[in-house]
Amino acid sequence: xxxxxxxxxxxxxxxxxxxxxxxxxxxxxxxxxxxxxxxxxxxxxxxxxxxxxxxxxxxxxxxxxxxxxxxxxxxxxxxxxxxxxxxxxxxxxxxxxxxxxxxxxxxxxxxxxxxxxxxxxxxxxxxxxxxxxxxxxxxxxxxxxxxxxxxxxxxxxxxxxxxxxxxxxxxxxxxxxxxxxxxxxxxxxxxxxxxxxxxxxxxxxxxxxxxxxxxxxxxxxxxxxxxxxxxxxxxxxxxxxxxxxxxxxxxxxxxxxxxxxxxxxxxxxxxxxxxxxxxxxxxxxxxxxxxxxxxxxxxxxxxxxx
Amino acid sequence: xxxxxxxxxxxxxxxxxxxxxxxxxxxxxxxxxxxxxxxxxxxxxxxxxxxxxxxxxxxxxxxxxxxxxxxxxxxxxxxxxxxxxxxxxxxxxxxxxxxxxxxxxxxxxxxxxxxxxxxxxxxxxxxxxxxxxxxxxxxxxxxxxxxxxxxxxxxxxxxxxxxxxxxxxxxxxxxxxxxxxxxxxxxxxxxxxxxxxxxxxxxxxxxxxxxxxxxxxxxxxxxxxxxxxxxxxxxxxxxxxxxxxxxxxxxxxxxxxxxxxxxxxxxxxxxxxxxxxxxxxxxxxxxxxxxxxxxxxxxxxxxxxxxxxxxxxxxxxxxxxxxxx
Numbered sequence: 001x002x003x004x005x006x007x008x009x010x011x012x013x014x015x016x017x018x019x020x021x022x023x024x025x026x027x028x029x030x031x032x033x034x035x036x037x038x039x040x041x042x043x044x045x046x047x048x049x050x051x052x053x054x055x056x057x058x059x060x061x062x063x064x065x066x067x068x069x070x071x072x073x074x075x076x077x078x079x080x081x082x083x084x085x086x087x088x089x090x091x092x093x094x095x096x097x098x099x100x101x102x103x104x105x106x107x108x109x110x111x112x113x114x115x116x117x118x119x120x121x122x123x124x125x126x127x128x129x130x131x132x133x134x135x136x137x138x139x140x141x142x143x144x145x146x147x148x149x150x151x152x153x154x155x156x157x158x159x160x161x162x163x164x165x166x167x168x169x170x171x172x173x174x175x176x177x178x179x180x181x182x183x184x185x186x187x188x189x190x191x192x193x194x195x196x197x198x199x200x201x202x203x204x205x206x207x208x209x210x211x212x213x214x215x216x217x218x219x220x221x222x223x224x225x226x227x228x229x230x231x232x233x234x235x236x237x238x239x240x241x242x243x244x245x246x247x248x249x250x251x252x253x254x255x256x257x258x259x260x261x262x263x264x265x266x267x268x269x270x271x272x273x274x275x276x277x278x279x280x281x282x283x284x285x286x287x288x289x290x291x292x293x294x295x296x297x298x299x300x301x302x303x304x305x306x
Numbered sequence: 307x308x309x310x311x312x313x314x315x316x317x318x319x320x321x322x323x324x325x326x327x328x329x330x331x332x333x334x335x336x337x338x339x340x341x342x343x344x345x346x347x348x349x350x351x352x353x354x355x356x357x358x359x360x361x362x363x364x365x366x367x368x369x370x371x372x373x374x375x376x377x378x379x380x381x382x383x384x385x386x387x388x389x390x391x392x393x394x395x396x397x398x399x400x401x402x403x404x405x406x407x408x409x410x411x412x413x414x415x416x417x418x419x420x421x422x423x424x425x426x427x428x429x430x431x432x433x434x435x436x437x438x439x440x441x442x443x444x445x446x447x448x449x450x451x452x453x454x455x456x457x458x459x460x461x462x463x464x465x466x467x468x469x470x471x472x473x474x475x476x477x478x479x480x481x482x483x484x485x486x487x488x489x490x491x492x493x494x495x496x497x498x499x500x501x502x503x504x505x506x507x508x509x510x511x512x513x514x515x516x517x518x519x520x521x522x523x524x525x526x527x528x529x530x531x532x533x534x535x536x537x538x539x540x541x542x543x544x545x546x547x548x549x550x551x552x553x554x555x556x557x558x559x560x561x562x563x564x565x566x567x568x569x570x571x572x573x574x575x576x577x578x579x580x581x582x583x584x585x586x587x588x589x590x591x592x593x594x595x596x597x598x599x600x601x602x603x604x605x606x607x608x609x610x611x612x613x614x615x616x617x618x619x620x621x622x623x624x625x626x627x628x629x630x631x
Contacts, residue, residue: 039429042422043442046508049457050445052476056460068474101314105321113328117358120335124354128347136355143366145619147569149591149608153376153601154369167310168317172324177365180358209350210340238450240572241588245596251312256452260576263456270460270474277456281449288448292441295448296516 057082057274064270082275092272093265094258095250096279103237103254103283105168106247110175110236111229117176118183118228119221123213125184126191127199137188144181151178152245159246170246175236183228190224191217226294234284234295255280331357370612377606381599391606401590407499408586408614411506411570416563419507420556423514427522428544440519444512451509455576458505462491495583502584505573510566514559521555522548554625561622568614587611 055069058078072078089095124130125137155174159165194217202212240256247253253261259276266272288295311317335357339350380387395401423443430439446454463475467488473479478488492498525548533547549556571588578584580593587607595604 035429036433039426039433039439042426042429043439046443046446046511048476049461049508053457053460064474067472068476068479070476070479098314101317105311105317109321109324109328112325116328116332117361120332120354121358124351128351128354130348130351133351136359140358140362143362145612145615146366146370147588147608147611147615149569149571149588150373150612151366151369152608153595153605154372155365158364158369164308167308168320169308169324173361174365177361180362181366184358208340208342209347209354210336234448238452240450240452240575241592244575244592249310251310252317256450256572259456260452260572263452263459263576264579270463273456274460277453281453284448284450285445288445289441296444 053274053277056270057278059271061271064274082271083279086272086275086279092262092276094262094276096255096258096276098251099253099255099258100279102168102247102252103256106171106175106243106254107233107236109168109172110179111232113172113176114179114183114232115225115229118180118187119218119225120213121180121184122187122191123209123217125188126194127212128209140181141185144185148178148241152241156245165246166249166252168247168252171243171252174242174246175239178242179232179235183232186228187221187224190221194220223294223297226291227297230287230291230295233287237284373605373608376602377609379602379605381602383601387602391603392610394603395606395610403583404585404587404590407496407584408568410496410499411503411567411586412564412614414500414503415506415510415567416560418503419510419563420514420518420560422507422511423516423559424518424556426511427515427519428548431519431522440515443515446509447512451505451570451572452576454505454509455573458501458508459492459577462501464488464490464492492578492584493582498578498582498584502573502577505577506567506570510563514563517555517559518552521552525551554628557625558622561618561625564618565615565622568611568618587614 052069055072056064058080059069059072060077060079060081063072063077085091086094087096089097121140125133151174155170156165159170164170198216199212202216207215237254238256239254240260243254243257244260248257250258259273259280262269262273262276307320307323311320335353339353342349376383377391378386378388380390395405426443430436433439460474461476462478463473464478465471465473465475465488467482473482473488475491477491482488491501529547529551530543533543538546569588570586571592574580574584574586574589575592580586580589585593587610591604591607591611594600594607
């Protein structure tokens, strides 16, 4: 996703206790039936594309080629063959089970590493005094605007020089690095909201920076860590550009790369593409549905400061 | 450990090895930091920030500067050619198409996506099943651009209009139902660029809706009540109460989507591969650098992307500051 930026900046509060919002009262008078109709039309428009491909992924190869998915309702015939085909490397011409594993192997460290490093850095920025603190913080904040494209070729050259090109290390290192500026900024916003008296009290009790970090801050940070963790998980799982550059080789390429290649090589084999798309979607959609609350909170995280 | 893992067990082992190695580094940092007692902030800060500063310098700062340098070199990155790559971007007909398409993307996507998101946020506000209705629009946010590209490529699929061949793409079927001729939608330029933009709008509207919905719910009751007592009608309520109150959020949403749109690569790559005059800067960067081995030009395209992002980010931050003040 190119949606790394949303987390930074959102000047809205998240209180949802209001009984009547301006929009609600505007809508109430705005001839409610029409408003409902418009909402339903939009919702249907937004759902049809995914729904159509989902239905298609369960239709027979013959049917997909001969008629549109909307004819299924009058002539229902469903099969799991497309999923069997796309998960069979021999048939699909792409190794989806392997790339599913690759996606997982790439994503997990790429979430853990920046989260830990960013927590430490954010803590240092929020609760320690050292020369050059503000300049360093602004510099890191400013690095957020660097588009990944600017870094890719020199990074690839570095990885070749270090002899780790074509390994998972390239992806772990680059994704972790790219995530740091945003993660530090967000966690810093969150950490500095912790009352200074809490930190002072712990310090008077003789706690050092390490134990303050673990005993006082980490429990308070959990929601922010969850929000950013989910965001980063989806970002890495859904990424194409970084993987294509560093992990394009079939042995380590993730789902996005394999699916993208499939659209090039088997562009009209919709029985494969439809099932393949849903194999790649299943994890992010599950994460989204189960953890929607945190995800939305992550999206609105800029508002943490109020 | 630093070689290419090929088997399942190798991959999983390497992943755990990486996590353990990383945990060991963090553990060492914390252990040393724990040795410092009292207020030795400087030393501890250096330890806490060390890995981050190192990674950002090597992984972002150095490559960024190097790319700027490489943008003045030729295709093989051997000879200095001054501003020639930039001249190419601004004069070569193919590159001009790329710039034109990028302009279409950035001018259309943020406003349409934000408009749809705002409309939907207002329509479903306080409605029955509000969270379900929101989830429907928001779901495209969670899937990859590649999958979104596949989904929409199927929507646009074309079958020639002859004999009893039926359309399988929904958009062409709609055209047929309305009495038109099926079109090769992704081939006709510049229409195809707008059809790709529709995919980005489809994805980003959910983001706009979520943020703006939260902003709408944060408008204080008393303002609404006062306006109501003054007899402000529904349109007036939207125009004079809602819109001014959520203006900072609207600007942030528009600029955020604009930045994301400038960097869009996956959608173009998946749906047309940049053919049929649909390429944009981010996609052109990739093809020039990694496909055509025209590395100097690729670097220049990346720098142009960087330059285009800066004013939007600055504006975004300014607005944020103002809304905080």
